[in-house]
Amino acid sequence: MAKKLMKGCEALGEAAIQAGCIHFFGYPITPQTEVPEYLSRRLPEVGGVYVQAESEVAASNMIYGCAATGVRVFTSSSSPGISLMAEAVSYMAGSQLPVVIVNIVRGGPGLGGILPAQSDYWQATRGIGHGDFRVIVLAPSTVQEAADLMIEAFDIADQYRNPVMIIGDGIIGQMMEPVEFKKREPRKLAEKNWAASGAKGRAANKIHSLFLDPVKLENHNILLKKKYDEVEKNEQRFELYNTQKPYELLIVAYGTMARICKTSIALLEEENISIALARPISLYPYPYQAIKEAARKAKQVLVVELSMGQMIEDVRLAVEGERPIHFYGRSGGMVPSPEEVCRELKRILAKKP
Amino acid sequence: MQAIFSRPKSMSTTISHYCPGCTHGIIHRLIGEVLDEYNLKEKTVGVAPVGCAVLAYNYLDVDFIEAAHGRAPAVATGAKRGRPDLFVFTYQGDGDLASIGMGEIVHAANRGEKISVVFVNNAIYGMTGGQMAPTTLPMQVTSTCPQGRDVQTAGFPIQVAEMLSSLRTDAFIARVSSHSPKNIIEAKKILKRAFGYQVSGRCFSLVEFLSTCPTNWGLPPKKATEWLEQNMIPYYPLRIFKTPEEGKIL
Numbered sequence A: 001m002a003k004k005l006m007k008g009c010e011a012l013g014e015a016a017i018q019a020g021c022i023h024f025f026g027y028p029i030t031p032q033t034e035v036p037e038y039l040s041r042r043l044p045e046v047g048g049v050y051v052q053a054e055s056e057v058a059a060s061n062m063i064y065g066c067a068a069t070g071v072r073v074f075t076s077s078s079s080p081g082i083s084l085m086a087e088a089v090s091y092m093a094g095s096q097l098p099v100v101i102v103n104i105v106r107g108g109p110g111l112g113g114i115l116p117a118q119s120d121y122w123q124a125t126r127g128i129g130h131g132d133f134r135v136i137v138l139a140p141s142t143v144q145e146a147a148d149l150m151i152e153a154f155d156i157a158d159q160y161r162n163p164v165m166i167i168g169d170g171i172i173g174q175m176m177e178p179v180e181f182k183k184r185e186p187r188k189l190a191e192k193n194w195a196a197s198g199a200k201g202r203a204a205n206k207i208h209s210l211f212l213d214p215v216k217l218e219n220h221n222i223l224l225k226k227k228y229d230e231v232e233k234n235e236q237r238f239e240l241y242n243t244q245k246p247y248e249l250l251i252v253a254y255g256t257m258a259r260i261c262k263t264s265i266a267l268l269e270e271e272n273i274s275i276a277l278a279r280p281i282s283l284y285p286y287p288y289q290a291i292k293e294a295a296r297k298a299k300q301v302l303v304v305e306l307s308m309g310q311m312i313e314d315v316r317l318a319v320e321g322e323r324p325i326h327f328y329g330r331s332g333g334m335v336p337s338p339e340e341v342c343r344e345l346k347r348i349l350a351k352k353p
Numbered sequence B: 001m002q003a004i005f006s007r008p009k010s011m012s013t014t015i016s017h018y019c020p021g022c023t024h025g026i027i028h029r030l031i032g033e034v035l036d037e038y039n040l041k042e043k044t045v046g047v048a049p050v051g052c053a054v055l056a057y058n059y060l061d062v063d064f065i066e067a068a069h070g071r072a073p074a075v076a077t078g079a080k081r082g083r084p085d086l087f088v089f090t091y092q093g094d095g096d097l098a099s100i101g102m103g104e105i106v107h108a109a110n111r112g113e114k115i116s117v118v119f120v121n122n123a124i125y126g127m128t129g130g131q132m133a134p135t136t137l138p139m140q141v142t143s144t145c146p147q148g149r150d151v152q153t154a155g156f157p158i159q160v161a162e163m164l165s166s167l168r169t170d171a172f173i174a175r176v177s178s179h180s181p182k183n184i185i186e187a188k189k190i191l192k193r194a195f196g197y198q199v200s201g202r203c204f205s206l207v208e209f210l211s212t213c214p215t216n217w218g219l220p221p222k223k224a225t226e227w228l229e230q231n232m233i234p235y236y237p238l239r240i241f242k243t244p245e246e247g248k249i250l
Ligand SMILES: Cc1ncc(C[n+]2csc(CCOP(=O)(O)OP(=O)(O)O)c2C)c(N)n1
Pocket: B050, B051, B052, B053, B069, B092, B093, B094, B095, B096, B097, B120, B122, B124, B125, B126, B127, B128, B133
């Protein structure tokens, strides 16, 4: 397929269709409204279903019901809406349903603002809702990567029978870039013989997360944990940038922020200052080992986020005190320029670690 | 030998956890019979509530999805839109449907989702031990209105069938009762008609069942059926409120 110039939100919608998902339930919220707008036009063309729910509570429970019948489905929202979806996400994780959730993060807390932010890292990676569960979280840094991850997200969700979240900030959602919907080798997926799709020629299937017997509930949690162990083994993704030659400092950043940091690294390169970048793509499972190893080759580490410091906790867990870790973050929709990041880097390098 | 009475195929042999005299079990049985009569066992997806009927999926032998408290109409919407060929119904209590899930039921009805709703109104929260429900009658005593429901602060009980009938969208909406054999026979006819509207792809349908909760009403089963008849029916009249053919029936 040829490259097309598309907004991030639209590319996410189209990528879902390319992945064979033609069912969407959502509710408008800036800065992701282009996803439902695009799909309300596009899905009827491909024989799909678009439903504007009455709230994110309803939208997320609709995808729960749709996924329970074995049909590929997704929803899209932004921070306040994702908070409302927390209930259904917990139920979907508990009853092991494959769904994809797009989360185009905006500044918070509360109603916050509508500009790009990364302030929902904790919400996304620490489970969102109640109970012992994980959501697989993938963070693209370009529109092309958003489309690629979106297409694969449906396979990942099906393979592990677990919610997968694509997390981006408002820039990923709003920016226009050339994108190509690449044909890819689909994963080998098992039949959905667990689905509630009419008990024809088999015993009835019950999609549930209720286990009143504590022994059964513990066993269920153990089973989920085993699944998350598999996810952690198989699904870690990250990019290492400028790590080929020796570097003084390692930046850890994800999404759009990582992209800005790459420009900062190029600017400092001209001044013969060598900086590397580790960009986690999967925020859960977090690439702890890769970051630990990359940090070992540097004298110190700088975490850069569009938040007051959330992912830094995972970087600390990765580095395990072996290197000093600094933080630079902007929030509320303020996005630092590459020059601002350079200034911060120089300030850190000027001090003795 | 000819069998004249047997367990519906759509029901399992599991012994229910419902209290003696509770009419949840009767309503389950009517659903089982109607599913059998339409031959729907192999294409049905039930959506269970949070409430005493949370384990309905153990008693009705069809595919089931357990919804979060009040969300059954949204879950059913997703299931029916995903697989329009399936027969999708929800089973919900009055706390589930008329309190925490009021938004979901109104909008599912208003969109005209081709689903069927079995709404069990027992004027109380059964599962959590007898707290006030949106349907608790004025001056009725519960564990959270020990002096009786005060309409000045708690408002009047919500008449769900009447309220949903005010929506413009086509629907079949009726109220029946499960407290006497005569009413149960009538209820079955109306439930069958309601399910029929989904079978023919016509419209949304909801049947409100008045139901007993002897345990939390603090009454023996027989007294509970009398209490229902004397107190609930005057406030919650039994009739068909709306049909797709005639619209709202005044
Ligand atoms: C979000 C949430 N809030 C509260 C509860 C606790 N809860 C369980 S059942 C129930 C009320 C059920 O009453 P009703 O719907 O009338 O059904 P019944 O048990 O009477 O059949 C409540 C409040 C819950 N499970 N989830």
